[in-house]
Amino acid sequence: MAKTGITLTRRGLGAMLAVGLLAGGLAGCGNSDTGGDSDSGSSGGNSKLVIGFSQVGAESGWRTANTNSIKEAATTAGYELKFDDAQGKQENQIKAIRNFIQQKVDVIAFSPVVESGWDTVLKEAKDAKIPVILTDRAVDSADKSLYKTFIGSDFVKEGKLAGEWLVKEKSAATGPVNIVELQGTTGAAPANDRKKGFAEAIAANPNLKVVASQSGDFTRAGGKQVMEQFLRANPKIDVLFAHNDDMGLGALEAITAAGKTPGKDITIITVDAVKDGMQALADGKFNFIAECSPLLGPQLMDLAKKVKAGEEVPARVETEETTFTQEQAKTALPNRKY
Template identity: 85%
Template sequence: MRIRRTTRTLVAALATVLLASSVAACGNSDTGGDPGGDETMTLGFSQVGAESGWRTANTTSIKEAAAEAGIELKFDDAQQKQENQIKAIRNFIQQKVDVIAFSPVVESGWDTVLKEAKDAGIPVILTDRAVDSADKSLYKTFLGSDFVKEGRLAGEWLVQNTASATGPVNIVELQGTTGSAPANDRKKGFAEAIAANPNLKIVASQSGDFTRAGGKQVMEQFLKANPDIDVLFAHNDDMGLGALEAITAAGRTPGKDILIITIDAVRDGMQALADGRFNFIAECSPLLGPQLMELAKKVHAGEEVPARIETQETTFTQQQAKEALPNRRY
């Protein structure tokens, strides 16, 4: 009888342990996205598009960094349309991602959808491009470049390298996507830098939408309307590369007959600079992925982050481009 009672006691104890384990397992299956838990964090990212070599490198950096950081990335390509980005952000909200990040197509028109994300308790990070919302609580931080500074650096180089010019210096400007932060800010910085020199005059300025095709098309128009062009300022390398084709087709030598200043410093642009077809590039690094993943983890955990985080960048002349090209990552 003592043996039977002992056996029954052991069986009862084992059943109790199994029941407790089952209850614990059920409880662990629903952590509700607790930032302190071990669940994989989900990041919804809406990209502007694939309009340039810079944007392609930016997308690659984000995807690779997410995989390395163990973050589940839900990626959307807006194809340079604001309505597509707004739709993507609303989809991210419905999917209850942990963090939303996006590079805005244009600066204006985001308040409504960003408030929806805020009301859903999902923090938002702006990357590469800013928005003009007066309500700074709609997003946690901005990660990217100082576009005004980039335009200013381009203008300062031109002022220094045309100081000996006695007559007018006619400039044409290939702007980025109309209404976008880089287009607005680079234009502003460049204009501020050349304002003190009355010889430097912008005779035409038009959007090439940050694309090579757009740069070529608009440059063709510039050349027909303004036969005496001395300088081209392109808001990115790709538009400058497209303009090269138009300049060459018009029988003029890029880099000599027309000085070419661009922004970005992607590999194709750097090669054009090394070859003497471009004259100066202000860098804008697309490799934001690692910094973005670090920020996403911090805001998901409820940590305080700076309102603005700028990337470290430089400028390039022909010789500097030659030296940098062998190790260029994009």
């Protein structure tokens, strides 16, 4: 009896080992190397769309709202989002894109820190047959086949809208109107384009002169620091054009500390229309805002689905935006989502 018992035990162990090996083989086929669930796109062979998204960072209220919109839209659509924060550094973003390629995601989307220097990594994505979508910011690659589409704003138009409002506002000026400009991150598409659009618009009035222009890196701290420098170097400043609300809000602190009244002593024009900026406009501290909507998430998810399916999409998808004066800001604020 004891001998039979030993034989049965060995058979049982053999069966258990066989089951264990089979289960291990199945698990190895189904799971991705990144620790995600087995229901993932290219990496798992199933139907869930997997999107790798690299964000510029979290430098402003606009950027935070943009990130939240994309994350919420991915959840609503039932897609897997592999999110990366580049912390404002191009090298981090290139590394993230290469990681997405290695993970064999279905679609790569990113908001480029700067315009230049992307051709090599985008060629790698193209060779891996992973479509790329640019969000919010463009790149200056001559080879347009390196990405499928761009979704975002017309930054040149935003700069023009700001300049055109100023031309009308100062139409009665008989002498020089001194303007200081808080630029966004050096080399970034919105900084380049908003500067260009604004300059083209104010050229209609020779009295409007930009006497100082410097990057505040799209941050409140940068806006405050650079505005302090502007105020020390330029005794007469009539207008501030800030490339985003956050820099304008930082500049408010510097202007107030210098004993001047923002919105009255210095006319302030910004871009974005986030809640804090809209509140400053409603309070009369800002004078005009050109909107730049961060709520790109739902449109991005729709485009990702289409490019993965091989459908034709427009080369450029622009968001619908407007402008705000003080009274318009007061009306819009109660229902503002960002």
